[in-house]
Amino acid sequence: MAANIIATRIADFLKKYPPFTSLSKEELYHISSEAVVCHFESGDYVFRQGEAGSGNLFVVKEGVIHLERQEEDALVLVDICDEGDLFGVRAMLSGKPYVFHARSAEESLVYALPVALFKPLIESHSQIAMFFAAGLAGGQAGLLDTHTTKRFPYQDSGSLLNWNRPLEKTHGELVWMAPDKTIKEVATVMTDKKIGSMVLCYANGELAGIVTDTDFREKVSTGKASIDAPVSDIMSTDVVTMPLGQPLSNYLLKMLRHKIRHICITTDGKPIGMLSERDLMAAHQNHPVTLVYAMEEASTLKKLTDLRNQADDLIRFYLEQQVSISLTASLATHINDALIRRVIDIALQEVQKKSGAPPVEFTWISLGSEGRSEQLIRTDQDNAIIYDDVNGSTEDKEKVKQYFLQLGGKVNDMLAEAGFEYCPADMMAGNPQWCQPLSEWKQYFSGWIRQPQEKALMLSTIFFDYRRVYGSESLLVQLKDHLKKEIRDESIFLNFLAKNALKNPPPLSFFKNLVVERSGEHRHEFDIKARAMMPLVDIARVLSLDIGQLDEMNTVARYHLLAREEPKRKELYHAAADSYEYLMRIRALNGFTHHDSGRFISIENLGKLDRQILRNTFEPIYQLQQMLELRYQLSYFN
Amino acid sequence: MGLLSKIFGKTPSEDLPPFARSYLEACRNIDQKVPVEKVRFVVFDTETTSLEVKEARLLSISAVSCTHNQIEVSSALDCYVAWGDEVRPENIAIHGITKRQSDTGLQPEEVIEVFLDYIKDAVLVAHHIDFDISMVNNVLNKYYPGLKIKNLLLDTAQLAIRLEQPRMSSTATNPKDYTLDALMGRYGIDPLERHTALGDAYSTAELLIRLLPKLRKRGLKRLGDLKNS
Numbered sequence: 094m095a096a097n098i099i100a101t102r103i104a105d106f107l108k109k110y111p112p113f114t115s116l117s118k119e120e121l122y123h124i125s126s127e128a129v130v131c132h133f134e135s136g137d138y139v140f141r142q143g144e145a146g147s148g149n150l151f152v153v154k155e156g157v158i159h160l161e162r163q164e165e166d167a168l169v170l171v172d173i174c175d176e177g178d179l180f181g182v183r184a185m186l187s188g189k190p191y192v193f194h195a196r197s198a199e200e201s202l203v204y205a206l207p208v209a210l211f212k213p214l215i216e217s218h219s220q221i222a223m224f225f226a227a228g229l230a231g232g233q234a235g236l237l238d239t240h241t242t243k244r245f246p247y248q249d250s251g252s253l254l255n256w257n258r259p260l261e262k263t264h265g266e267l268v269w270m271a272p273d274k275t276i277k278e279v280a281t282v283m284t285d286k287k288i289g290s291m292v293l294c295y296a297n298g299e300l301a302g303i304v305t306d307t308d309f310r311e312k313v314s315t316g317k318a319s320i321d322a323p324v325s326d327i328m329s330t331d332v333v334t335m336p337l338g339q340p341l342s343n344y345l346l347k348m349l350r351h352k353i354r355h356i357c358i359t360t361d362g363k364p365i366g367m368l369s370e371r372d373l374m375a376a377h378q379n380h381p382v383t384l385v386y387a388m389e390e391a392s393t394l395k396k397l398t399d400l401r402n403q404a405d406d407l408i409r410f411y412l413e414q415q416v417s418i419s420l421t422a423s424l425a426t427h428i429n430d431a432l433i434r435r436v437i438d439i440a441l442q443e444v445q446k447k448s449g450a451p452p453v454e455f456t457w458i459s460l461g462s463e464g465r466s467e468q469l470i471r472t473d474q475d476n477a478i479i480y481d482d483v484n485g486s487t488e489d490k491e492k493v494k495q496y497f498l499q500l501g502g503k504v505n506d507m508l509a510e511a512g513f514e515y516c517p518a519d520m521m522a523g524n525p526q527w528c529q530p531l532s533e534w535k536q537y538f539s540g541w542i543r544q545p546q547e548k549a550l551m552l553s554t555i556f557f558d559y560r561r562v563y564g565s566e567s568l569l570v571q572l573k574d575h576l577k578k579e580i581r582d583e584s585i586f587l588n589f590l591a592k593n594a595l596k597n598p599p600p601l602s603f604f605k606n607l608v609v610e611r612s613g614e615h616r617h618e619f620d621i622k623a624r625a626m627m628p629l630v631d632i633a634r635v636l637s638l639d640i641g642q643l644d645e646m647n648t649v650a651r652y653h654l655l656a657r658e659e660p661k662r663k664e665l666y667h668a669a670a671d672s673y674e675y676l677m678r679i680r681a682l683n684g685f686t687h688h689d690s691g692r693f694i695s696i697e698n699l700g701k702l703d704r705q706i707l708r709n710t711f712e713p714i715y716q717l718q719q720m721l722e723l724r725y726q727l728s729y730f731n
Numbered sequence: 732m733g734l735l736s737k738i739f740g741k742t743p744s745e746d747l748p749p750f751a752r753s754y755l756e757a758c759r760n761i762d763q764k765v766p767v768e769k770v771r772f773v774v775f776d777t778e779t780t781s782l783e784v785k786e787a788r789l790l791s792i793s794a795v796s797c798t799h800n801q802i803e804v805s806s807a808l809d810c811y812v813a814w815g816d817e818v819r820p821e822n823i824a825i826h827g828i829t830k831r832q833s834d835t836g837l838q839p840e841e842v843i844e845v846f847l848d849y850i851k852d853a854v855l856v857a858h859h860i861d862f863d864i865s866m867v868n869n870v871l872n873k874y875y876p877g878l879k880i881k882n883l884l885l886d887t888a889q890l891a892i893r894l895e896q897p898r899m900s901s902t903a904t905n906p907k908d909y910t911l912d913a914l915m916g917r918y919g920i921d922p923l924e925r926h927t928a929l930g931d932a933y934s935t936a937e938l939l940i941r942l943l944p945k946l947r948k949r950g951l952k953r954l955g956d957l958k959n960s
Binding site for chain 2: 097098099100102103125126127128129130131132133134155200202205
């Protein structure tokens with residue numbers, strides 16, 4: 094039989110519009126052949142706010158669909174979708190109810206595409222993942238729209254996206270009965286076992302049929318069948334069966350197509366279990382809280398590493414699902430912190446066996462991006478130990494130092510094994526230089542501030558973004574107070590730091606093209622970290638130190654606090670925060686795709702739209718850089 | 732004449748195959764009170780060697796299944812009849828069906844089984860349905876004497892005429908205004924692939940889901956109302 098020409102035509106239509114542009118002809122045809130063509134009169138609802146997700150994504154073929162959010166007293170138009178626009182994405186990815194109405198503003202034709210087909214594509218196509226991550230489908234919050242004050246917070250995720258995984262087993266054992274049992278007998282067992290359906294098998298194990306609650310309701314309570322009649326009178330014989338081992342998405346698709354919630358799983362024609370829609374969803378459940386608890390319980394490094402690998406899937410899912418990046422980053426931080434704490438516990442137990450309890454109080458701090466709670470993917474470790482000052486002989490002091498060095502080294506090794514690579518510049522707690530008593534740390538900080546040479550500035554940018562992960566809070570408070578005082582006394586330091594913040598290479602050429610690297614391993618790739626993210630991080634740090642804000646190190650939080658402090662630049666700061674969130678997302682997704690830090694982005698693989706958005710994120714950078722020039726009079730400063 | 736007509740045949744003999752018996756059983760229990768939103772429509776089209784029912788031979792039959800406002804692409808049915816003997820050359824110009832394609836089709840008995848299993852008790856819809864039904868009935872009668880299509884039937888040409896010119900008798904309208912091409916133009920339906928049975932069936936389905944809401948505005952609520960609209 095020839096290919097279904099209806100599907101071919103739909104594929105022809107879809108391929109003109111992102112994100113379908115990045116799919117192959119076969120993939121497009123596959124999606125299109127499962128499409129449902131829906132017609133809506135003006136005023137009809139495609140879906141309503143609060144309704145459960147329909148299992149479909151929608152593309153406008155003809156007409157106009159308005160996305161509207163019902164607020165307490167008003168209906169707010171969120172987005173207008175016309176030909177080729179995609180909507181219904183949020184509910185598709187989150188499995189949550191729709192967050193707005195989709196209403197036909199004129200007679201419209203809409204293609205409904207099953208989510209189950211889409212999920213595997215999100216995994217295999219970074220373009221598609223990016224499309225959703227960047228919020229490009231209709232009704233996804235405009236990331237770069239500074240007027241969008243409302244965010245749609247998604248507090249937790251429903252399921253993990255791994256729909257390509259094959260089904261390995263069914264949940265629980267199959268409960269079955271013979272078809273010659275009476276309706277009453279079967280109903281009694283179903284009630285006892287609290288099950289909604291019963292599989293009926295012949296003595297040889299072959300499938301005879303199935304009865305469900307609905308059959309009892311429609312055929313027994315209506316009096317059509319007597320409760321003493323054999324159950325075979327009311328069973329349905331066309332049972333939907335599938336073998337084990339298919340990708341999970343296939344089962345979901347089958348359920349969607351047959352509008353059923355259960356599939357009988359068979360081996361060699363014999364039923365071995367039932368798979369329900371709920372099992373399918375549960376197979377993806379992976380709650381962050383459970384993960385953190387499991388980490389706190391984990392007794393071996395191996396177990397911790399496995400859990401951390403699971404967390405990567407979760408974080409990636411959050412990113413793709415358009416969960417707010419702040420939430421995702423805080424989740425990742427939470428998980429990393431739980432792991433680091435557990436690793437320190439384990440290491441401390443080992444050290445204690447040999448050398449006893451810690452001689453003085455200490456604090457384990459994370460630095461750099463981990464310190465700013467911005468690590469979405471595992472990068473190099475940057476950490477240090479601050480311990481309380483020791484009164485006593487040089488020998489005593491040395492003994493204490495050795496104790497913490499031993500601890501630091503062990504933790505560094507274990508973290509490396511768990512996938513956090515060693516810092517190439519050796520900024521780690523196991524390095525004697527970064528395992529110091531409080532007084533020494535105060536001297537470091539003062540030294541960098543009073544003599545801001547290049548090296549000192551570089552160290553400031555890493556060490557001033559510190560955060561306690563384990564141990565004493567009071568040591569940290571003392572260090573913070575010291576830092577605040579030093580900067581107040583030596584405010585010229587901020588001019589140096591501001592100058593340093595403007596050192597990064599520009600992201601756009603004179604002709605507003607993205608500047609790609611000209612040589613080396615990453616030739617023709619865009620360095621998103623150096624050219625776009627670092628400027629935003631560095632500027633936020635300077636401005637925050639300037640107003641004495643040392644409680645929040647996170648870049649997005651820093652900009653939001655700056656906006657509160659300086660309301661007349663509110664819009665710029667909020668835009669900077671949004672840009673930074675977007676860049677974090679892009680970098681993390683790129684990193685997940687290429688199993689690296691995600692720092693270098695291949696521009697050729699970015700769609701036109703993504704390039705456009707990337708360019709837009711630079712606008713606040715330019716404005717901030719100009720502001721810094723003026724405020725710190727950097728043109729007079731050399 | 733109503734838009735739907737039920738064609739009554741002789742009482743089916745008991746020696747009909749099971750698929751035919753269960754088809755007839757399904758059609759016997761059609762509930763006229765079912766709301767239109769719950770009704771399953773099967774929109775179909777046939778390709779034949781001639782436009783004269785008496786001499787025409789069925790070449791292929793294609794269908795899509797839909798509800799009042801949705802067409803399921805995956806439901807598309809497209810089957811060719813393998814007659815086993817010569818195919819008249821004159822149809823090739825219109826339909827582009829070659830002998831080879833026809834050879835790879837299903838045996839007529841198989842086509843009947845597939846089609847009846849597919850349509851079940853759905854409302855059958857086609858553009859100028861009388862012709863297509865006659866073609867199908869001819870084949871049914873040839874292989875299973877006495878077996879006829881029992882579904883409720885809906886003709887999109889008649890439907891359009893009733894909607895656009897409610898007061899005029901169908902004889903007073905210009906048939907040229909109600910060809911599938913003309914209606915597609917008028918209702919803004921993109922031509923898919925004309926003169927293939929599946930292409931026409933789909934276009935007719937698109938026409939149907941555009942016409943039905945207009946009918947609902949005139950009070951169409953239940954399946955039975957279709958007869959009187």
